[in-house]
Amino acid sequence: MTPPPSVNSSRAPMVNGFDPADVDRLDPQVAELIQRRSKVFGPGYRLFYREPPEFVRGEAAHLFDADGNDYLDVYNNVPCVGHCHPHVVEAVHRQMQTLNTNTRYVQRAVVEYAERLVAKFPSELTRATFTCTGSEANDLALRLAKYVTGNEGVIVTEGAYHGLTTEVAAISPSLGTGTPLGRHVRVVAAPDRRTAPDGDLAAEMRRRVRAAIADLHRHGYRLAAFVADSIFSSDGVFADPVGFLQPIVEEVHAAGGLYIADEVQPGFCRTGQSWWGFQRHRIVPDIVTIGKPMGNGIPIAAAIFRPELIEEFDRNVRYFNTFGGNTVSIAAAGAVLDVLESEGLLSHADEVGQVLRGSLEGLIDGHSTLAEVRGAGLFIGVDVVDGAGEPDPVGAADIVNSLRDRRILISASGLHGNVLKIRPPLVFNDADADRFLTEFAAVIDGRD
């Protein structure tokens, strides 16, 4: 399972994304726009797909280009209740016309939303702090963990991504060698059950975390926090077996650290079996961070705390997020909760996800370059491998781009960039699933 050395995760976006050298091969109008783009943005502004599409409209799980072509969105988790959901549009519009201000003023709506939100969490987690992005939420969670424990050490998985601020980029190995990990950071291998010697992944993860804690101690660091996304999105999507996180909680607490559940990706019904991904594993974190789908695209995120943790921190550390939980963001977030509940998207994600995973398993049967289907709810990963069974990021990129040519939008992730990432808006329905499966079958058949 060693990756080809020239294709590590820091290169992955260039493998399946647009290469500026190809600009002349594009439609002239798109090429012109991309050239103007490169004059106002740095080269870090990468584009999805070898032939980047330009969308002008979105609805449910569909994106449309200027010619009216209908692309199926099997990738975007931010518009969780569907692109341009009318209930969210209306709630934001009403609030925009009325008032948009910050949490330094008494506001009924932000209190009511916070009450509604924390009620979705285990009873131990009762306090919310609103931020604008998942990165800000993780940055705050980590700062609080260091403050409360008095320790510095952090453990993450080897393909983890926890955000873009300096502090959380330093605990995000998926960013590659251009962003070195902090000296206080240790990584553990991703929870791939094929790597658990006796098939007991829970025991293996406990051993890995224990070894990482010991290594931190040897270098003079004590543990502040273990941080994990319970669907292990950027590691390559590892959902099972349920419960493998439980022993880690025990190890982390025994070492004096906190367990931070980064639910920016698995949260808000995504995994189909519980509102939050960590609940599938029957654990109660010390801090939970949430973001991306929270406002269906309006920037809002949060950290949820055990009250005893935030009390002391808050009394000593000043923190005010100007836009965090502003009136309009809260209106969007409230409308998202309404739709998740009224449209029953938790059980919907579970049902459609099961159908999708089952069908994908049937489809990959007999395709030696597709090795495994994993996931929960509407978060699914499919391993692409080469003839020797090794991770094949170029093959994954080819599939991603062939699907794009058939107007199906997915992406790839994982430590080696070889895991197809299938993560549609939660309103993805049976007809959408049929369309996706038909095109997917055509692409993989075409590769044989």
Added chain:
Amino acid sequence: MTPPPSVNSSRAPMVNGFDPADVDRLDPQVAELIQRRSKVFGPGYRLFYREPPEFVRGEAAHLFDADGNDYLDVYNNVPCVGHCHPHVVEAVHRQMQTLNTNTRYVQRAVVEYAERLVAKFPSELTRATFTCTGSEANDLALRLAKYVTGNEGVIVTEGAYHGLTTEVAAISPSLGTGTPLGRHVRVVAAPDRRTAPDGDLAAEMRRRVRAAIADLHRHGYRLAAFVADSIFSSDGVFADPVGFLQPIVEEVHAAGGLYIADEVQPGFCRTGQSWWGFQRHRIVPDIVTIGKPMGNGIPIAAAIFRPELIEEFDRNVRYFNTFGGNTVSIAAAGAVLDVLESEGLLSHADEVGQVLRGSLEGLIDGHSTLAEVRGAGLFIGVDVVDGAGEPDPVGAADIVNSLRDRRILISASGLHGNVLKIRPPLVFNDADADRFLTEFAAVIDGRD
């Protein structure tokens, strides 16, 4: 000018803000809401004013409570074109109904907005990176400065605030002792011209920065960046004399560092004489960060770079901000530019600001507890002092709260919390100014 030791800036919000011990003295409905609030938020969620108002509607420079009472907003800079400006409301609504996605897709609007934005900057600054908050923009700017220079040292002013991520909180002395400065950080005294020995503030600031650089060197750090808000908002509002920043640019460059202009507060016409505060001082920074008013309350912020700085960083460091520059935020930001231009708010801020400052200077004449009026455009500070001429944060808090009781909203800032902060939406008009001045006169007369 030594502050009373018990009232440092980390305490200031408690001095002029709400004290939870007073909850029983409030209107029962507001008290009940504040008590519910304290069960879902940590104690860090502080409220403005000893008697916190609850607003239900905003329009131009006015906020209204549930009884229809009209409060004059002389404080909020985020709704720069006025609360609920219909052009911004309409632009956001149209975009929300159509498409809201991210910069990994080709999008005409985000390119056009970026072109329009960078055209507002000196020709040396040509590349933008969109973020959600000014904190994220400063975090990125600082990370880039360290990367490009290979150095770590940072110099800020002693009352500076540059944001809430771990990285920028560590360069924000205004957060007080609960958030220690990094060991790589040095502070220079605020640019108060009364502290320049021979009245030459530019020369004095150069001496201070040179001394800070020397001290960094003595401790093994070389300079990565000098970071300053050109209106020195949290230091206590220091706008003049024009040009005092120029020698700092030279010192910083000579030491191998970058000059980062934090324009989150003075940017977007606020200072009345130029789009960006640094332009008043006739300097060209290496990086500029902007935020708060950029989307009139919809979260959007940015860092603007010299292209040679971002090129190398971007090729090696992966950075993708999910919500940064999303389609809806860009629609809001574009509408804000429209209004700033079509309503002539740059010259408006200059004109109304001059009238306000002139009238305030007349009003404080003969009031020994009001020592000086400073500022530019619609960013004005007034010093409140005690009988001995020392900073008087309690006096400032009394004025802030007396004005609130007369439905005028301002706040206090400054190293000692004794500077009245007068910073209304830019649409603040002559009638608003008259109303403010009348109430201000009544409050200060009542104090004699």
